Amino acid sequence: MTLTIGVLALQGAFHEHVQLLKKATEQAPPSEWDFIEVRTPQELARCDALVLPGGESTTMSLVAARSDLLEPLRDFVKVHRKPTWGTCAGLILLAESANRTKKGGQELIGGLDVRVNRNHFGRQAESFQVPLDLAFLGQDASPFPAVFIRAPVVERLLPHHEGIQVEEEKREETVVAPSRPAKDLATTASNVEVLATLSGQAARLATQGRDISPEAEVGDVVAVRQGNVLGTSFHPELTGDARIHAWWLRQVQEGVQSKRKTEQ
Numbered sequence: 708m709t710l711t712i713g714v715l716a717l718q719g720a721f722h723e724h725v726q727l728l729k730k731a732t733e734q735a736p737p738s739e740w741d742f743i744e745v746r747t748p749q750e751l752a753r754c755d756a757l758v759l760p761g762g763e764s765t766t767m768s769l770v771a772a773r774s775d776l777l778e779p780l781r782d783f784v785k786v787h788r789k790p791t792w793g794t795c796a797g798l799i800l801l802a803e804s805a806n807r808t809k810k811g812g813q814e815l816i817g818g819l820d821v822r823v824n825r826n827h828f829g830r831q832a833e834s835f836q837v838p839l840d841l842a843f844l845g846q847d848a849s850p851f852p853a854v855f856i857r858a859p860v861v862e863r864l865l866p867h868h869e870g871i872q873v874e875e876e877k878r879e880e881t882v883v884a885p886s887r888p889a890k891d892l893a894t895t896a897s898n899v900e901v902l903a904t905l906s907g908q909a910a911r912l913a914t915q916g917r918d919i920s921p922e923a924e925v926g927d928v929v930a931v932r933q934g935n936v937l938g939t940s941f942h943p944e945l946t947g948d949a950r951i952h953a954w955w956l957r958q959v960q961e962g963v964q965s966k967r968k969t970e971q
C-alpha cells in the first residue's frame with residue numbers, strides 16, 4: 708500500500724517537514740511512502756494525509772486563496788476527513804476561530820473546534836525552546852525539544868457546532884472559518900483532546916521571567932487532536948527529532964488501512 712503524504716508548500720518550513728517525514732519512516736512500520744509538496748488542488752487530491760507547516764498563517768491563507776486551494780483544503784479536512792497536522796501557523800489555519808489576526812481578518816480552514824491566540828508568547832526575538840512531556844510518545848519517552856516561534860496557544864476549546872461563537876469584546880479581532888452545512892458537521896468528530904500543556908513554570912523559565920499570561924500557571928495548551936486533525940503550537944520540523952512525525956505517520960497508516968477495509 709502506498710501512502711501519499713502532502714506538505715502544504717505555499718510558504719514557511721515545508722522543506723524541513725518533508726526531510727523529517729522521510730527520516731521518520733525509519734522508525735515507522737514498513738510501507739511505501741510518497742512525500743509530495745502541495746501547491747495546487749490537483750496535488751492535494753493525490754494526498755492521503757497532509758501537513759501544514761509553520762511560517763506565517765496570514766500569508767499562507769492569502770496564497771491558498773489565490774491558488775484556489777481554500778475550499779479544497781476545507782473539504783480535505785472536514786468533508787473527506789483525511790489526517791491533517793498543523794504546526795504553529797498550520798495550527799492557526801486549522802482552528803475554527805483565531806484571535807489577534809491582522810487587520811482585515813484572515814481566512815481559516817478550520818476543523819479543530821478551538822480558538823487560538825496568535826503570537827501568544829510575543830515576538831520572534833522571544834522565541835524559546837523547552838523540554839516538553841508528550842505522553843503519547845510513550846511512558847518512558849524523554850521530553851521533546853519543543854521550539855516556540857511567535858507561537859499560538861489554544862486558549863479555548865469550543866463546544867462542537869459553536870465554533871462561530873466569539874466573545875463580544877473580541878469580536879472585531881476574531882475571524883471564523885466558514886461553517887460546513889449541517890450534514891457535514893454531523894460527520895465531524897466531536898471532542899477536542901488536549902495532548903500537551905506547557906506549564907507556567909516552564910514557560911517562565913524559557914522566557915527569562917517575563918510574565919506570559921495569567922492562565923500560564925495552569926498550563927498553556929500547546930497540542931490538541933480532534934478526530935483526524937492534529938495541531939501543535941511548536942515546530943517539531945525544526946529539530947532533528949522525528950518522534951512526533953513517526954507517531955503521526957503510524958496513526959495515518961492505521962487510519963487509512965481501517966478506512967480502506969471498511970470501504971471494501
Ligand SMILES: NC(=O)CC[C@H](N)C(=O)O
Nearest residue numbers: 761762763764795796857
Ligand atoms: N512560527 C510560526 O509559524 C508563527 C505563526 C505566526 N505567528 C502566524 O500567525 O502565522
